Amino acid sequence: MMVLNDENVTGLPDDATVDYVRTGPGSLAGTYMRRFWQPVFVARKLEAGRAVPLVIMNQKLALYRSQEGKVHCVDNRCAHRGVMLSTGWVEGDNIRCAYHGWAYDGTGQCVEQPLEGRGFAKNIKIGGYPTREYLGLIFVYLGEGDPPEFPRFPEWEKAKLNVGIIDVRPCNYFQNIENYQDEGHIWFTHRGSALEALQLDKLPKLSVERTSWGLRNVAVTPDGRRREVLFGMPNVGAFLVEPHNTKRAGEEHYKAKETAWHHFAGWRVPVDDHSHLQVHTIGVFLDEEPSPEVIKRWHDFTEADEVGHDIARKILKGKLHFDDIPKLSNHVPMVQDEVVQVGQGIIPDRRKGIEFLGASDVGIVALRKLWVEELTALKEGRPLREWHRPEGLVPAAGG
Ligand code: FES
Ligand SMILES: [Fe+2]
Secondary structure (H helix, E strand, C coil): CCCCCCCCCCCCCCCCCCCCCCCCCCCHHHHHHCCCCEEEEEHHHCCCCCEEEEEECCEEEEEEECCCCCEEEEECCCCCCCCCHHHCEEECCEEECCCCCCEECCCCEEEECHHHCCCCHHHCECCEECEEEECCEEEECCCCCCCCCCCCCHHHHCCCEEEEEEEEECCCHHHHHHHHCCHHHHHHHCCCCHHHHHCCCCCCEEEEEECCCEEEEEEECCCCCEEEEEEECCCEEEEEECHHHHCCCCCCCCCCCECCCEEEEEEEEEEECCEEEEEEEEEECECCCCCHHHHHHHHHHCCCCHHHHHHHHHHHCCCCCHHHHHHHCCCHHHHHHHHHHHCCCCCCCCCECCECCCHHHHHHHHHHHHHHHHHHHHHCCCCCCCCCCCCCCCCCCCC
């Protein structure tokens, strides 16, 4: 009998006709995801004159910033003998390989081969990808041809401060996308977090509807309170959070007055099939320009939380309990989410008879259906839908 593990579980329900779990180059879902701009790095963390290695959807990339501040993204493999370009030198708009000095421009065109005399640089080109900095994040377009129009978030642009945050979650990206459609989990997973202000003892009624961007997931409690999460195809979520919920206990320097709920936009971007980037940009609305203290407070808040990952690992191994999270972490909801998502399996088994969906899974079913529709159209060469978030389509400020 075959033993099922994360390597050979397909991650798909029995009736799935397309694979939305795997996103490497050439895969159906990977081809679809590459048709959209994807955020891959926190802008302020890429210093001028520096390069960093990235893996996005199983594709190795070198992201670098010229001395003048321009960001470029090229394949992280020198065409000469395969050395990682991210280990080389940034010179002007070019990046030079650390092995024998071949240099490439931001489009991936080789422009110099110092040891080759006249050389053949003009015949050598590696992949180069358009980039864009926006709301504190660096986006790349990894698809074929010209990139689509860049999807803006005008309501976020009005914030006095936009803070980017990226964390790596050690599981397939799709269960984290499903989590956007899983409003019910708030009432259980996030007990003991600041989200308790939602009065989690009153269980909600859940519903989902399609929008021009994707889905709108609504939870209404018996006393009429409403919480919404918007989902944008293929991998974007938007929700608002009461400022209180992202404050840390004991903060003294936090004095600016906030004038609206924090605007969260989040992307789930595969690193490979077994891990993904959890990317957010947070719009912070203040009654004045943010002071250096306020900016620092936000930057500290958004630092990657190794302690949180360690807590999640220990809970998954049975060495700590789920209820220990609020006592040990500064990022309580993040750690809670990590435990339940990674605990499903690196790639969850979604076959019927293993997974039993109920009425509260309307959002999950709607999401899988959207993905299957789009990937089937792509597979059959039919036109794909244009997803669009009109200005004003923002989630209700409910949680
Ligand atoms: S491997 Fe890059 S120049 Fe030789
Ligand atoms: Fe959650």
